[in-house]
Amino acid sequence: RRKHVYSCSYSGQHLLKSFISAALNKEEAVHVLGFDVSEEELKDGLTASTQRLHFHSAYTDPLGWTNRTAFTVHQFCVEELTHLLKQTSHPKPVTLVIDSLSWILRHVSPPAVCKTLQQLKKGGAVRAVIGLLHADMHQRGTVGSVCHLATSVITVAPGTKGDEAVAKITKRSKSGKVMQDEEIFSIKGDFSVTVVSKTSHAGHRQTEPEEHQTDPTANLTFNIRLSDTEREAKEKLALPFVFSKEKSDFFSVTTSNICCFSFFLFNFF
Structure with a gap:
């Protein structure tokens, strides 16, 4: 029409x-x-x-x-x-x-x-x-x-x-x-x-010039950046909410199986 x-x-x-x-x-x-x-x-x-x-x-x-x-x-x-x-x-x-x-x-x-x-x-x-x-x-x-x-x-x-x-x-x-x-x-x-x-005109967008980005940490009186030694120590730290390797592998396999099972049930019904 x-x-x-x-x-x-x-x-x-x-x-x-x-x-x-x-x-x-x-x-x-x-x-x-x-x-x-x-x-x-x-x-x-x-x-x-x-x-x-x-x-x-x-x-x-x-x-x-x-x-x-x-x-x-x-x-x-x-x-x-x-x-x-x-x-x-x-x-x-x-x-x-x-x-x-x-x-x-x-x-x-x-x-x-x-x-x-x-x-x-x-x-x-x-x-x-x-x-x-x-x-x-x-x-x-x-x-x-x-x-x-x-x-x-x-x-x-x-x-x-x-x-x-x-x-x-x-x-x-x-x-x-x-x-x-x-x-x-x-x-x-x-x-x-x-x-x-x-x-x-479908999907036409006008490009705008990029604005100058300033560093917000430039004028701070204290340092919030980590040195290489501090970053290394942070990565080795074991956080209380992180699973061990054995638990991580177990939940990864179980979740994968549940997703596949749900997928087949969805298609079946």
Whole structure:
């Protein structure tokens, strides 16, 4: 599951079309919940076959005031979405694109949205969810809750050149491991993505210069260091809590046997 987070300084529509085009080129079925742009604008420029692209328009009436749209924000629940996806026959799970999730979050409570996304993830009818989210429109807690469900979060910003953009990518594996990358990319006329450069931030640490270490015993009025003769006498001294060689050998063998015995009992049970 992927969520793509954008800010007002950079439009996410071109990158969203890149994901749609890539899915269509793989002969996958794509269902789009369209709130931000019309069907004509979304399909404009797509060179891939759009026969497997199903657009459910909520662009003209997202709240269902006129009852003339194919989809509204109030239909964003797992029952309605499952019914919508089953209207078209495809042998494999489809890719669901939400353009944009911000419309839904403005009119449906964030817990209900997160619950629906989680149910879609477990239902099996959807192979992947790609959601466009305008992060500037929502509180930080709402954005964090939605993105926590995602396996990948991409935050984009304008680059130094006119045709380039910067993508900060956070990937979360099933084990909980988080990887962060940063890519500079550009989008061609056919909506294919070209990565200009890539930097990984996983495990990166900034090294600091070593500080000068002072000797804390330098200015003492008494000596705390041992001479060679004193050290030799100390090593020959038999302390009261130290076992003799015979006892040391006995406890070493016994402890070793107990550890092995416990080990086999653990595996046996």
